[in-house]
Structures are given as C-alpha cells and as structure tokens.
Amino acid sequence: MQQWLGMPIDAAAHGAEIDQMTVVMHWIMLILFIGWGLFFTYAIIRFRRTKSVRADYAGVKSHFSSYVEGAVAVVEAILIIGFAVPLWAKRVNAFPPEGESTVVRVVAEQFAWNAHYPGADGVFGKTDIKLVSAENPLGLDRSDPAAKDDITTINQLTLPVNKPVIVYLSSKDVIHSFGITYLRVKQDAIPGEQIPVWFTPTKTNEQIREELTKPYSIKGQTVSVGRAVNRLAFFEYKDKSGEVIVTAGGFIGEPEVQKLMEAGIDEVVVTKDHSTMVAMQEYKDADGNIVVEKGGRLSDDVVLKLVAMGITEVLAAPDTPLEIACAQLCGLGHYRMRGFVTIQTEEQYKAWLAEEASYLTQ
Amino acid sequence: MANVATAHHDTAHHQEEELGFWRKYVFSIDHKVIGLQYMFTALVFLFLGFTLMMLMRWQLAYPGEPLPGEIFIGLPAVIGVALLLIGRWQRKLTSLIGMIFLGLAGLVWYMVTDEVLMPGGVMLPELYNSFGAMHGTIMVFLGVVPLAVGAFGNYLVPLQIGAPDMAFPKLNATSYWSYFLGGVTMLVSFFVPGGAANSGWTSYAPLSVIATQGQTLWLIGMIFLITSSLLGSVNFIVTIIQLRAAGMTFMRLPFFVWAQFITSFLLLLAFPPLEAAGIMQLLDRVVGTSFFMPSGLVVSGQALPYAGGGSPLLWQHLFWFLAHPEVYVLILPAMGIVAEVIANNTRKPLWGYKSMVYAAIFLGFMSFIVWAHHMFMTGMGTVISTFFQTTTMIISIPSVIILTALVISLWGGSIRFSVPMLFALAFLPMFGIGGLTGLPLGLAPTDIHLHDTYYVIGHFHYVVAPGTIFALFAGLYYWFPKVTGRQMNETLGRIHFIGSFICMNVIFMPMFIQGLAGVSRRLYDGGAQYSHAQGVLYLNEVMSVGAWALGVFQLFFIFNFFWSIKKGKEAKENPWDATTLEWATPTPPPHGNFLTLPEVHRGPYEYSVPGHDRDFVPQHVDGQLRSTKTQKV
Amino acid sequence: MQIPYTVTARPDTGVYNAKLGVWLFLASEVMLFGALFSSYILLRVGAPTWPHGYELLNVPLATFNTVVLITSSITMVMSWASLMVKDFRKYRIYMGSTFLLGLVFLIVKAFEYGAKFGLGIYPAENTFYAIYFTLTGLHGLHVVGGMIVNAYFWGPGSKMWHTDPVRFTNRVEVAGLYWHFVDLVWIFLFPSLYLL
Amino acid sequence: MDQTQTIDFKKHVRTYIAVFVALMALTVVTVAVSYLHLPITAAVVVALIIAGVKGSLVASYFMHLISERKLIYWTLALTFIFFLALMLLPLGSESDKIVN
Numbered sequence A: 001m002q003q004w005l006g007m008p009i010d011a012a013a014h015g016a017e018i019d020q021m022t023v024v025m026h027w028i029m030l031i032l033f034i035g036w037g038l039f040f041t042y043a044i045i046r047f048r049r050t051k052s053v054r055a056d057y058a059g060v061k062s063h064f065s066s067y068v069e070g071a072v073a074v075v076e077a078i079l080i081i082g083f084a085v086p087l088w089a090k091r092v093n094a095f096p097p098e099g100e101s102t103v104v105r106v107v108a109e110q111f112a113w114n115a116h117y118p119g120a121d122g123v124f125g126k127t128d129i130k131l132v133s134a135e136n137p138l139g140l141d142r143s144d145p146a147a148k149d150d151i152t153t154i155n156q157l158t159l160p161v162n163k164p165v166i167v168y169l170s171s172k173d174v175i176h177s178f179g180i181t182y183l184r185v186k187q188d189a190i191p192g193e194q195i196p197v198w199f200t201p202t203k204t205n206e207q208i209r210e211e212l213t214k215p216y217s218i219k220g221q222t223v224s225v226g227r228a229v230n231r232l233a234f235f236e237y238k239d240k241s242g243e244v245i246v247t248a249g250g251f252i253g254e255p256e257v258q259k260l261m262e263a264g265i266d267e268v269v270v271t272k273d274h275s276t277m278v279a280m281q282e283y284k285d286a287d288g289n290i291v292v293e294k295g296g297r298l299s300d301d302v303v304l305k306l307v308a309m310g311i312t313e314v315l316a317a318p319d320t321p322l323e324i325a326c327a328q329l330c331g332l333g334h335y336r337m338r339g340f341v342t343i344q345t346e347e348q349y350k351a352w353l354a355e356e357a358s359y360l361t362q
Numbered sequence B: 001m002a003n004v005a006t007a008h009h010d011t012a013h014h015q016e017e018e019l020g021f022w023r024k025y026v027f028s029i030d031h032k033v034i035g036l037q038y039m040f041t042a043l044v045f046l047f048l049g050f051t052l053m054m055l056m057r058w059q060l061a062y063p064g065e066p067l068p069g070e071i072f073i074g075l076p077a078v079i080g081v082a083l084l085l086i087g088r089w090q091r092k093l094t095s096l097i098g099m100i101f102l103g104l105a106g107l108v109w110y111m112v113t114d115e116v117l118m119p120g121g122v123m124l125p126e127l128y129n130s131f132g133a134m135h136g137t138i139m140v141f142l143g144v145v146p147l148a149v150g151a152f153g154n155y156l157v158p159l160q161i162g163a164p165d166m167a168f169p170k171l172n173a174t175s176y177w178s179y180f181l182g183g184v185t186m187l188v189s190f191f192v193p194g195g196a197a198n199s200g201w202t203s204y205a206p207l208s209v210i211a212t213q214g215q216t217l218w219l220i221g222m223i224f225l226i227t228s229s230l231l232g233s234v235n236f237i238v239t240i241i242q243l244r245a246a247g248m249t250f251m252r253l254p255f256f257v258w259a260q261f262i263t264s265f266l267l268l269l270a271f272p273p274l275e276a277a278g279i280m281q282l283l284d285r286v287v288g289t290s291f292f293m294p295s296g297l298v299v300s301g302q303a304l305p306y307a308g309g310g311s312p313l314l315w316q317h318l319f320w321f322l323a324h325p326e327v328y329v330l331i332l333p334a335m336g337i338v339a340e341v342i343a344n345n346t347r348k349p350l351w352g353y354k355s356m357v358y359a360a361i362f363l364g365f366m367s368f369i370v371w372a373h374h375m376f377m378t379g380m381g382t383v384i385s386t387f388f389q390t391t392t393m394i395i396s397i398p399s400v401i402i403l404t405a406l407v408i409s410l411w412g413g414s415i416r417f418s419v420p421m422l423f424a425l426a427f428l429p430m431f432g433i434g435g436l437t438g439l440p441l442g443l444a445p446t447d448i449h450l451h452d453t454y455y456v457i458g459h460f461h462y463v464v465a466p467g468t469i470f471a472l473f474a475g476l477y478y479w480f481p482k483v484t485g486r487q488m489n490e491t492l493g494r495i496h497f498i499g500s501f502i503c504m505n506v507i508f509m510p511m512f513i514q515g516l517a518g519v520s521r522r523l524y525d526g527g528a529q530y531s532h533a534q535g536v537l538y539l540n541e542v543m544s545v546g547a548w549a550l551g552v553f554q555l556f557f558i559f560n561f562f563w564s565i566k567k568g569k570e571a572k573e574n575p576w577d578a579t580t581l582e583w584a585t586p587t588p589p590p591h592g593n594f595l596t597l598p599e600v601h602r603g604p605y606e607y608s609v610p611g612h613d614r615d616f617v618p619q620h621v622d623g624q625l626r627s628t629k630t631q632k633v
Numbered sequence C: 001m002q003i004p005y006t007v008t009a010r011p012d013t014g015v016y017n018a019k020l021g022v023w024l025f026l027a028s029e030v031m032l033f034g035a036l037f038s039s040y041i042l043l044r045v046g047a048p049t050w051p052h053g054y055e056l057l058n059v060p061l062a063t064f065n066t067v068v069l070i071t072s073s074i075t076m077v078m079s080w081a082s083l084m085v086k087d088f089r090k091y092r093i094y095m096g097s098t099f100l101l102g103l104v105f106l107i108v109k110a111f112e113y114g115a116k117f118g119l120g121i122y123p124a125e126n127t128f129y130a131i132y133f134t135l136t137g138l139h140g141l142h143v144v145g146g147m148i149v150n151a152y153f154w155g156p157g158s159k160m161w162h163t164d165p166v167r168f169t170n171r172v173e174v175a176g177l178y179w180h181f182v183d184l185v186w187i188f189l190f191p192s193l194y195l196l
Numbered sequence D: 001m002d003q004t005q006t007i008d009f010k011k012h013v014r015t016y017i018a019v020f021v022a023l024m025a026l027t028v029v030t031v032a033v034s035y036l037h038l039p040i041t042a043a044v045v046v047a048l049i050i051a052g053v054k055g056s057l058v059a060s061y062f063m064h065l066i067s068e069r070k071l072i073y074w075t076l077a078l079t080f081i082f083f084l085a086l087m088l089l090p091l092g093s094e095s096d097k098i099v100n
C-alpha cells in the first residue's frame, strides 16, 4: 500500500514507523469508506421511489450501527495509545546524547537556511544580531574563541550517514518550517524560540539517487512561436524555400521568430531545462567517445547530442534529491525557500569539514 | 389552510403598501428580507472567492506564463451582461446583481492589468499569496458562513419554529450591515498599495505584522465581520429559546434548527478571542506594540524597531481557538440542510434523530478543545500533544454518528432523486472522504509528513467544497420555491449537479496524491522547483482544468436561478409535501410570517406514518396519531 | 405581528428576550476579556522579567477609581430598585449619579494616561504597557458605551416610563446587568494590572 | 406604592448596602495586601481569591444571579468552562515544549 499511496522514499531511521502508521490509517479509512459506501449505494438503488413506493416509517430496527461507531472509537483509541503517543514521544523526548550525534544549528530567514556547525571544539560561538550582515547572516561573533572554528553554510546542510543528527532550529524573522520530505522531518522554525529536532539519515545522496534512477524523457517542449524567444531550438527548422531558419540547438531570437512566423510555423519544439538531472549511466556516441559519464549533468548540449544520436530517454536521477522545503508561508519567497541536504559517508563528511575549516584559516 | 393562506395574502399586500422601497428591501428589519440580503451578498462573494482561485490555478498549472486575462474577465462579464438581459424584463434585483457581476469583472480586470503586481500578465508571488489569503478569507468569512447562517438561518429558523420574526429585528439588520461593511473593507483592500492581505487566511505573526497595508484592512474588516457574527448569534439563540411556537419542544425542532442553535453558540463564544487577537495585531501594526513580536527580529539585515517580548504562538492559539470551532460552523448548518432534504426526499423520519441531536451538541462542545491540532509542528511536547490528539479523535466520533444516522435514514425510504436530493446525497460520501482524511492529520506522527502539504488542502476542501457547498446548493434548490413560489429547472439543475460533482473530485482528489508525495501548500509555482514534487507535477494542470470547468458549470446554476425567479414553473404552496412549519405559511411569507401563530402537535419528520392516507403529516396539523414520538431512537 | 416575550417572561424559560440576550452578550464579553487576560498571563509567564504593577502604575488613583466604579454599581441597582417601587424621581437621581460616577472614572483614567504619555510612555514601550493600555483602554470603551446607554435612559429614553413602565424597568435592568459587568471586569483588572 | 413592595424594597436596599460595604472593605484589604509585597505566587492567590469573592458578590446580588433562572446558569457554566480552556490550554502548551 505504501507504493500505492505514493509515499516518497524514506531515508531516515524513524521514517518506516511513520510510513507504516500512515499506511495502517489509510487501510482503516478505506475499509470504513467502502463499508459505508456499499451500504449507501445499495440503499439508494434499492429504495428508489420507483422500486419502493411507500417508505417504511421505522426504517432500520437493529442497533448494529452503534457497534460500528463503538468499533471506530476503539480503533482510534488503539491508534493513539499504540502508535501516535509512543512515536511522538520518540521524536520529542528520546534525544540521543549530543556526544554521539552530529549537532547543527539551523537559523531560517527570508528566504534561506543558515547552517551553523560548532567546529572541532564542538562548541557554538556566540552570535549577536548587531553583527548580522550580508556576509555574516548568523551574526556570528568571530572574536569569541569558541567561534573561531565554527563553520557556517547557506542553504546547504551536509551530514554524515547512520549517525543521529540533532538540529537546533530557530528563525531570524518570521515563522518558517524545516521540512525534509525524504527524512520525514518537519518542524516549524519560530523566532524567539530554539526547537530541537533529531533524526538519523540511513542513506547517502548516492544511494538515494540510485533509488530514484528511472528512464527519463529528454524530449523538448512544444511552445507557440511567440513563447519561443530566447530559447534553444530542439530540432532544425527550415522555411518553405528549404533554407535553415534555426539549427537544432540554435538560439531563437526575435529575427528567428519573425522568420518562423513568415514560414507559417506557429509551434516549435525548444529544449527543456534538464540540468537538475544527472545521467545514471555512461552514454557513448557512435565513435565511442563519451557524451556524458555517470553522474554527469544533462545540460542542453548533452541533451542535444543525445537526441542527435536518436536517444530520447536516458537513465537519470535528480542531482540534489534531498531538499529542505519551507513548509510555512513566510512571504513572497516562500515557494523558493529551498535548501539542500547532502548525506555523505563518515569519511566524505570528515573531508568536507576539513575543507571548510581550511577556508576559515585563510 | 387555504382560506388562511388567502387571508395572509391580503395582509401581505397591505404590508407592501405600508413600507416604501427602501424600508422594504434595503433597510428592512424583516428576517426574510435580511436573509435574502445575506444570500445575494454571500453568493457574490463565493463567486469572487472562486474567481481568485481560478486565477491562481492558472499560475499553478502554467507557472510564469502570462495569464489570459480576457478569459477570466469574460466569465463574470458574461454573467453580468446575461443577468442584465434577463433583468430587462424582470425585477430590479436581477439587473442589480448583473451590475455587481460587471463590477466583479472590473475588479478582475483591474488586477490582471495591474503592471505592478502582474507585469506582462504574469502573476507575482505577492499577488499569488494575496489571492490565496483572500480566497480563504472570502470563502470562509464572507461566503459560506453568511450564506449558511446569515441567509438560511435568518430566513428559515423563525419560520421553522413558528415565530413571527427574529427576537431582535433591528439587531438583525445591524448585523447584516456590519457584515456588509466588513465585506466592503475587504474589497477596498484589493486597491491599496501592495494589494490585499497576503499572509494567508491564518495571518500568522510576525509575517502578518510586517506585511503590507492590506493586512491592516483585513484586520479592520475582520472586526466588522466578528461583530456581525456576535450580534447574529445572540439573536439566533434568543429566538430559538424564546420564540418557539406552542408545542414546539426542543425535541420537535427540525435538525436544521438544532444545527443553527449549536452553530450560534460556537460563534458566540469562539469569535471574541479572535476579536481580541485582531485588536492586538492591529496595535502591533499601527502603534508598534509587540504582542506577537519576540525580541531580536532581523528582517533582511535590518533589526526591527520592536521592543519585543511577544509570542508568535499566542496569535496561533487565539486564531485557532476561533478557527477550529469555525470549521464546524461551516459544516453544522450544512448537515442541517442535508438532514432536512434527506428526510423529505426519503419520505421517512430521520433515523436516530435524538442521537444526532446529542452528537451535534457534543460536537459543538468538543470543538472548543481541539484547536491545537493545527499546531502539532510548533514544538509540542508529549503531554499536551497527547491531549489534543485524544480530543481530536474523540471529536470525530459525533461526526461519525451524525453521518451514519443520515446514511441509515436512507434505508427503507422511498427516495425521490430531486435536484436538492442529488446534492444532499453527494454530500455524504464527499464529507466522508474529507472527514476520514482528517484522521491522519489528527495524529501528530502522521501529521509530520502531511502537515502543510496539499493533503491538508484536499482534506478540508472535501468537507467544505463538495461538502458544505453542495449542501448549500441543495438548500438553494430545496427552498427556492418557498421564497419565489416557483421551481428551478430540473434539467439545468441535474447538469449543474453532475458537472460540479465530477469537477470537484477532479480538483481535490489529486491533492491527496500531491500531499502524500510531500508537496507543500501555498507554493507560487505549485512545487515546480522541488525534485520530490516532479513526479506529481502534471496533476497541477489537471486540477486547474477541473477548476475552470467547475466555473463553467456554475453558469447553469446562475442562469437557472435568475431565470426561474420569474419564469420558473409555478410551485404549489407545499411543493415537496414537507412537514415542517416553513411550508405552513403562504408563499412568499408576509411580514410577520403567520397570521395566527401555529401550534405544533408532533415531531418534525412525520413522513409515511402508518395508518395515514397521505405520506406526510405536517407538524401543525391537529389530529391523533398512533405515534406522536419523533421516531424510535 | 407582535414578537412575543419582549416584556413578559416566557413561562417555561422564565426570562424575557432582552434579558437572555444581554446575558448571552455578556458571555461573549467574558471570552473577549478572557482572551486578553490569557494573553497577559502567557506574556508574563514567558517574559524573563516582568515589572510589578505597583512599581509603574498609580495605585492610589486606581483604588479611588475602583471605589468610584463600585459606587456607580450600587447607584445603578438602586435606580432599578426605585423603578420597581414606581419612584421615578429617585430613579432619575440614581441614574444621573451613575452616569456622573462613570464620568469621574473616565476623567481619572484620562489623568492616568496623560501622566504616562507625559513621560513619553506609550503602549509600544514594552509588553507590560501594551497589555495595560489595551485592557484598560478596552474597558474604558465599555464604560463609555455604558454611559451612553445610561444617559439615554436618563433622558429621552425615560419617556417610555409613562407609556410602558414595565418594559422601561426591564430596559433599565438590562442596562444595569451590562454596567455591573463592566464593574466586574474592573474588579479583576485592578489587582492583576496594578497590584501584582 | 403599596405596603408589601416597600417592605421588600427596604429588604433589597439593605442587602445592596451590605454588599457595597463588603466590596469596599475587600478593596481596602486587597490594596493593603499588595503593600506587603508577598512572594508572587502568594500574592496572586490572595489577589485572585479576593477578586473572586468581590466578583461573585457583584454577580450574585447586583446582577441577581442568586435568584436567576436555570437557563442563565447553564449558559454561564458553559462559558466558564471554555473560559478555563482558553486560560489553561495555551499555558499548558507553553509549558510543555520540546526541549533537549
């Protein structure tokens, strides 16, 4: 049923429990609905005026329905006691010891996610709103010894796999919501408060990409000529005299649009932006040189090359599968308040930290 | 009966000579006229709220593509012109509404040609947010509640309980005009710099406090609307308790009246906290207090000039303290209408009337202590979340009881599939879907994944749109003959029903799929940016087309409605062979409703009483019956 | 057609319409002030430090105002009682003094506010003053409302005494219920803002 | 005016005066207590008790709740319950936050 519900892949230790509970609930809902539905349908068919001329004053005599209602109550009680409360308790009480987990501060703002790593000393440096600036969105006070080694990033949360993560969540301006679909995490970031969230990633980005790999159509997009300005042509277009107006991959500017219209072409196929996807297998052209290697971006020219080779569908996956989606209306940029999460192996993560630290020293 | 009726008629004429046009139609204190004022105003607002959404659905389906304004202006414009045509050889009213629709067209035109908010016809995020907020506000506070309570309640409650009018007629008029002012304020807010309020219908602080001018007008408008509801609810409660006709005991009240009664209590006791909150937010915005503003806010690099020390969650508590009862305000009258229509069209008493009444009372009571299920993600500990999860699950039981009773009432009936009945029947499974999907939201762990996704949007639209809106349509078709003395056209009605039914599901079913996939709500581009949304993105276009189609199908209703006012086929005094008191007055009922106050001898739904030749026994008709009990419980 | 029970009580409920009406209205008022009190508590509990009312506000003045308001309550109830015994002259006196006491209350309040504004202290100062001004301000508006009603029943409205005494007495009773409620709110407002 | 009325009128007036005196006294007490600067909880308790008594006096005698109809009682009881919910539940959620 999970697939059937279209629940997205889950990359966190606690995800399975939530999904399982969601599935259970939907089964119950389905059963109830079908139950009532059948009775309902049968009743309106059987007791339509033409069939049953005079109604029966008393109607149903049995009290079966009371049992149904009782059953619903019992089931709900079980759901609360058996699932809801213990699961929630795990989320908000059973925090792992900080020593054994990755600890990060995340401060939301319109419209970005600022991550703050305590660095080698494991202590967060002081922050002060007076120091807030474009370069220093957190207002981190570098003069504070504890702050010297602190690492800060924007819209990028890098985490090691299979190790609990504790995020201390807050906001600088309005209420945001820290939602990571694949990690089954969601928590409002409320100004003036610092709320802890914890989870344990179980899959690295590579693994998630593998899971998400599927045949991906790189066909172009058909638009009316009017809308084709400043886009790249997907096919070659000729006018009546057979003269090329624009080549496949060629740029369509105002003049081209004019010509196309004169040529009586009102719809053209232009390249669609596939650059958020990466190829998940290597593609070679006829004479064996690589068009795109595994993990390579599907940029416009790659796509055009592939199409030229007659390939319209490639094995691909999103380049950045894990996203922080802001799940609370926070202003005009709410829809694009997107951060990225990169789950890495312990080694990669250490390397990353080291690299970031090296920037600090210079 | 007949001669009484004629007697009524001449009193009616007598009345009309007395009062001039203004006193009679505009500043009337007759509950029926006020009810109609509420109805037309609310219907127009419903349409506006819908229009805003049709515009938004374009942006959702084709993000960033210029919006074909002509088409969207066209819909209200066509309606307006058509109504003017109908109005030419009909009453002033129709022409008036026609002009109002042209006004709406003008409003749409103003917005889609606004170069600031819609450069090159492309809707900016600000505008999208503002439409979203106003869609919610208009639908809830200016559309459905005024229609369900203000219109249906005002027109029918006094009739159904056998009263000459509301207890406080002048107060009644006041509450309409207060509502009207609130509506005007909201409309004006579309024209101020930055456009109307754009912080969601929930107006969460601090966002709403630092938002553009529209928010201030939103708050002022809300204060008018709240005042209106408070006055109205006092009036309803007093009317129902004090003005019941002789013999109309509480257990003989039609379920619709019970629904209105409980609804009034919800409005009376849940609205004041939002009024207080509204005042505080107004102060935060205007005089710079910090009720909802914590210390140390930095917006785009600038520290805000607020003393701080406030709490953003305070607003949420006060808002949801109203807004959860509010959602039951949206559904209870709908259930009431559906109950009336089902009893009448199954030709049998409601099954388990008493348990329905008790369930409804319990529902009303519980609805005051579940509100924080909207706030699970604000950092709740185990204890308090357990409390609210439990109350939330408990409150679903009475709904189950009511719905079950309604479904079982069909059993053994002799069902007439009249247009009102079609809408009423459709209400049941639709509310079922909406209600059941409320359950996973009501449990915090599952809410983690679903909170603020389209799953929520799907959930509540199934209860309010194919739920409440359908129930309201049922009511409009059902009581139309009572008000106008004419029937609405069956065929057009059926087309309207089928069309709306299909479209509603095409619009709202995909929302669950998107929600489960994790697509957030209130996204300007419908989630186009997010990789987890790619798989379900195509649904946006499907839903949008559904919404526009729904809009087109409403034409059948609107034209049918106004056409039938004068041209519909004549209706009998009691066209549906109904038992309740509103059908015991002539059509349309004169000022004062009854010549002699009726006396009630039995329960509201004495249909197909064994040992009676006719298959219905009106409440006011005297004569011994084998069973005067409402029915077995 | 006449609306029943505008004057006499409905046998089975035992009240006349306006009385039930005003009690319901007061119920909603309870929730209105309740919300503000709730906000007050929440803000105070949440605040790192919160001043004691008596450190910032003028307790003697407020005490005086409490006395004034309580007195106005008893004059109000006396005015009604006088009507019960058909003593219109006394009614006029009591109702008049109720109005005047209300006026005194407002004037004192005006001085209190004036003093604060004089020091450049406005609601925006901090959450304490925000809630103080909001609660007392809203209460003040209620006093004004009550005074308008009382003035009406003292002056023009009182004509009804000669045409329909019973109904007029009811009206005064209802006005009284409202006035006492305003007093009652102050009784809770006073300690929570000034004395704690 | 006839005898009986004067009698119970006098009775009424006497109760009103009594209540008035009580209210005054309590006002003095509550103010006096505030000058003791008790620890906050104690102060709150005392102040609320006194205010509660004063409030109920006004309600019972000036507003005649003492001799009021059931209908009114029920309405007020209901209001009071929701009033409590409005007071306590927000506090409850504030005091039960996720912490680590």
Ligand code: HEA
Binding pocket: A032, A033, A036, A037, A040, B202, B327, B328, B330, B331, B373, B374, B392, B393, B395, B396, B397, B399, B400, B403, B404, B407, B428, B429, B431, B432, B433, B434, B435, B436, B438, B439, B441, B442, B443, B447, B450, B451, B452, B456, B459, B460, B463, B464, B468
């Ligand atoms: C009319 C309006 C209405 C109604 C009746 C309900 C009913 C319910 N709602 Fe809904 N809700 C809203 C309107 C409504 N809601 C709105 C507007 C929002 C969003 C606000 C916002 O954020 O903007 C919302 C949001 C909302 C949330 C917050 C979600 C989130 O933001 O994360 C929650 C969580 O608990 C919830 C729960 C419930 C529950 C448990 C019910 C229960 O009462 C449901 C009980 C009913 C049933 C269990 C159905 C039983 C009937 C049958 C089974 C019969 C079937 C018959 C046939 C098949 C013939 N709702």
Ligand code: HEA
Binding pocket: B040, B043, B044, B046, B047, B050, B053, B057, B097, B132, B133, B135, B136, B137, B139, B140, B144, B199, B200, B201, B202, B330, B457, B461, B464, B465, B466, B469, B507, B521, B522, B523, B524, B547, B550, B554, B557, B558, B561
């Ligand atoms: C009662 C409440 C109500 C109703 C009925 C509706 C009805 C509809 N809503 Fe609404 N909606 C909300 C309340 C409601 N909505 C709220 C509260 C929100 C959240 C806002 C926020 O995010 O803050 C929301 C958000 C919302 C969204 C999400 C936007 C986003 O998150 O970005 C969408 C998206 O499709 C949507 C669509 C629709 C549609 C297609 C309808 C259709 O069902 C419309 C159906 C309408 C009609 C059928 C009109 C009938 C009237 C007539 C025919 C007029 C006749 C006139 C005369 C006779 C004079 N709504």
Ligand code: CUA
Binding pocket: A109, A111, A175, A176, A177, A326, A327, A328, A329, A330, A331, A333, A334, A335, A337
């Ligand atoms: Cu940040 Cu939405």
Ligand SMILES: [Cu+2]
Binding pocket: B323, B324, B327, B370, B371, B373, B374
């Ligand atoms: Cu709710």
